[in-house]
Amino acid sequence: MVKTSLVNECKLFSTFNEKEKEVLSEFLNEVSFKKGEALFEEGSGADEFFFIRKGKIGLYRNDNFGNLTKVAEVHGGVPLGECAFFLGTPHSLRAIAEDDVRALSLSREKYELLKSNYPQLAIKLIEIINGIVSERLKEEDKKFADIFCFFRVGGQGWRR
Incomplete structure (x- = not known):
C-alpha cells in the first residue's frame, strides 16, 4: 500500500478520479532502484510490473556474443514489464x-x-496500459516500414 499522493504523482493515473486513486493505492507498492541496479533480468519471471514515476531505465538484450546491447530507453510516466506480466512469459x-x-x-x-474486488478499476487500468502499448507498437511498425522502404499510398495501406 502506498500513499495516494504517490499515485497522484504518476502521469499514467491522471484520468483516474480521487476515489479510484485511493483504491489503487491499496494495491501498489513503492519501490526504488539505484543507478546501475537491475529492475529485472532477461529471462526472469514477471511476477510484478512497474509504473515508473521518476528516472530513466535502459532496456538491454544479450547479443550473440554475450554482450549487452541497449535496445531502448524509458523514462518516468510509463509502465514497464507489463507485456511479460500480462502474457505470463519471462x-x-x-x-x-x-x-x-x-x-x-x-x-x-x-x-x-x-x-476480483474492483473489476471496473482493473479494466480502466488495462485500457490505459493497452493504449500505451498500442502507441509503442505503432511507433515500431513505422520504424519497420521506414527501414524496409515501405510507404503509405493514399490511405490504402503499405506499399513498396
Missing part, C-alpha cells in the same frame, strides 16, 4: 536503472485481488 529484456529510479509496482497477487 522478460525478453534486461531493465537497468540509468539513474535513480522511483516507481510503483503491482504484483500478480495484488492484481488478482484488484480484478
